[in-house]
Amino acid sequence: MKQSTAFYFALGRPLSPIYSLAMRLRETLYRRGVLRSYRLAAPVVSVGNLTLGGSGKTPMVQYLARLLQDNGFHPAIISRGYGGRAKGAINVVSDDKSLLLDAEQAGDEPRFLAETLPGVPVLTGIVRRLPAQRAVEMGADVLLLDDGFQHLQIKRDVNLVLFNTDRLAGNSRVFPGGDLREPVAALKRATGFVMTGVHAGNRERADRFADLLRHRFPGIPVVQAGYGVEGPVRLAASGILEPAAADILVQHPLFAFCGIAHPESFRQTLIAQGAVLAGFHPLDDHQRYSSAVIERLANRARQSGAQNLITTEKDLVKLAPHVEALSLPVFGLRMRVEAEEPLARNILSAVRSWSGHD
Numbered sequence: 001m002k003q004s005t006a007f008y009f010a011l012g013r014p015l016s017p018i019y020s021l022a023m024r025l026r027e028t029l030y031r032r033g034v035l036r037s038y039r040l041a042a043p044v045v046s047v048g049n050l051t052l053g054g055s056g057k058t059p060m061v062q063y064l065a066r067l068l069q070d071n072g073f074h075p076a077i078i079s080r081g082y083g084g085r086a087k088g089a090i091n092v093v094s095d096d097k098s099l100l101l102d103a104e105q106a107g108d109e110p111r112f113l114a115e116t117l118p119g120v121p122v123l124t125g126i127v128r129r130l131p132a133q134r135a136v137e138m139g140a141d142v143l144l145l146d147d148g149f150q151h152l153q154i155k156r157d158v159n160l161v162l163f164n165t166d167r168l169a170g171n172s173r174v175f176p177g178g179d180l181r182e183p184v185a186a187l188k189r190a191t192g193f194v195m196t197g198v199h200a201g202n203r204e205r206a207d208r209f210a211d212l213l214r215h216r217f218p219g220i221p222v223v224q225a226g227y228g229v230e231g232p233v234r235l236a237a238s239g240i241l242e243p244a245a246a247d248i249l250v251q252h253p254l255f256a257f258c259g260i261a262h263p264e265s266f267r268q269t270l271i272a273q274g275a276v277l278a279g280f281h282p283l284d285d286h287q288r289y290s291s292a293v294i295e296r297l298a299n300r301a302r303q304s305g306a307q308n309l310i311t312t313e314k315d316l317v318k319l320a321p322h323v324e325a326l327s328l329p330v331f332g333l334r335m336r337v338e339a340e341e342p343l344a345r346n347i348l349s350a351v352r353s354w355s356g357h358d
Contacts, residue, residue: 002346003007018176023182027189030152037155038129039137040143043354044156045347048149050187051179054261054285055162056196056337058109058314059227061146063337065113065120068345073351076140076167077117078132080147081124083107083286090131093122095138103318108286109146112314115241115333129154138204142351149189150181161190165197165224166262167188187213190220192346194339197265198224221346225339229273230333235320241313244331248308253278255306255328257297258315259287266312269333280306293321295309301328320347 029035029116045064049055059255061077068075075097081091084107093099094114105251114122123131132143149161161289163169170179187193193213195206203224210222232244244252253276258266263282270277281300284301287293303311309320309330315331323330335358 002135006335007171009177009179011170011172015176016145016174016177019176020183023174023186027152027182027186035152037153039127039155040132040142041056042141043131043142043146043158043351044132044148044154045158045199045351046145046148046154046156047160048145048151049145049162049164050149050181050184051163051167051180052126052175053164053167053168053179055164056225056227057147059114059335060160060162060182060194060196060225061111061144062116063225064144064347065117067347068144068351069117069119071348073142074140076121076132076138076143077113077122077144077146078128078148079107079110079113079122079124080126080128081107081110081289084110084124086124089125090134091124092131092134093124103320106316108173108318112317113146114314115317127153128150141234149186151173157320157354158347159189159191160194161192161195163185163195163209164262165195165202165209166265168205168209171203182317184216185215187220190247191350192343193217193222194301195222195224195305195342196226196337215303221342223343224338225337225343227335228338228340229269229327230334230336232310233316234329234331235316235323235336241316241334243330248331249273249310249333251273252276252307253305254308254310255279255281255301255304256310257281257295258312259283259285259318260312261285262316266333269335270310271332275310278306289318289322291322291325294325298326298328303328 086105093101093110125131198206232242233241236242255263313332
């Protein structure tokens with residue numbers, strides 16, 4: 001997989017300066033007001049990244065939504081709805097009471113957030129200003145902009161950029177010759193950097209990169225965040241996720257699979273929890289679970305001798321229509337973000353001091 005990516009990046013390298021120039025021009029047009037940015041009637045917290053691929057945006061949005069709820073706010077999440085079939089200008093995945101769109105319609109990440117954040121409206125739309133305005137009309141007093149760093153049409157009060165500690169800035173070249181969505185200079189728009197996926201084995205690497213960011217972008221705070229295991233979950237008959245017995249991870253052999261950007265991290269997490277893996281099958285990021293995929297997973301699980309299936313919580317949400325076809329009990333692993341304290345303090349301070357004016 002890595003060799004294939006390197007090959008395509010090598011082919012695309014001659015086009016990188018052109019794409020980089022286009023992104024710089026776009027940023028300049030927004031900064032000078034030629035292209036309009038909109039101030040919304042609630043503070044906006046954007047969670048994004050500079051690189052292609054996963055950096056932990058979805059769990060960070062989940063963490064921030066719970067933080068805001070716990071402190072008396074009524075947040076709503078605004079997403080583009082990548083991979084979802086709903087194409088309306090405004091798609092309400094959930095309101096503060098009900099789940100309204102499934103993963104096929106909403107996209108797997110918006111549905112996952114709606115499923116795991118009761119009371120937090122989740123809305124999608126390509127022109128994100130429109131679902132954001134609807135969310136305010138629904139009563140939201142803070143807007144969480146998922147994957148928002150490059151979405152310059154909405155002004156934001158907090159502009160977080162996440163870096164996956166195991167990947168950092170990739171090969172440091174701009175797409176299509178590398179991993180970067182924009183030139184590194186775009187990071188000056190950020191109000192904070194978050195190193196994600198930090199653990200004992202990569203903490204020194206995280207510290208070195210954090211020092212580099214502080215040197216290159218002085219005044220922009222850098223914090224670190226890791227992941228803790230909350231425990232296994234399962235799909236209840238109602239289709240809602242509920243906690244499962246904690247010993248399910250170690251009681252019987254498991255066949256593990258996932259469709260995330262960095263599947264190896266999921267396998268390592270299971271091993272660290274003492275899980276006995278009869279087999280492991282990585283899938284494509286944002287994998288759609290067709291009948292063929294389900295049949296292949298079921299066959300491999302049976303051949304491995306596993307007694308249960310285990311996947312990520314996000315994948316489990318997408319599997320709801322297919323649970324019976326898997327023929328073995330299927331569980332998800334619920335994770336939680338564990339961030340350094342200054343992150344929560346800075347977010348709450350920015351939201352509480354919001355004035356609504358530039």
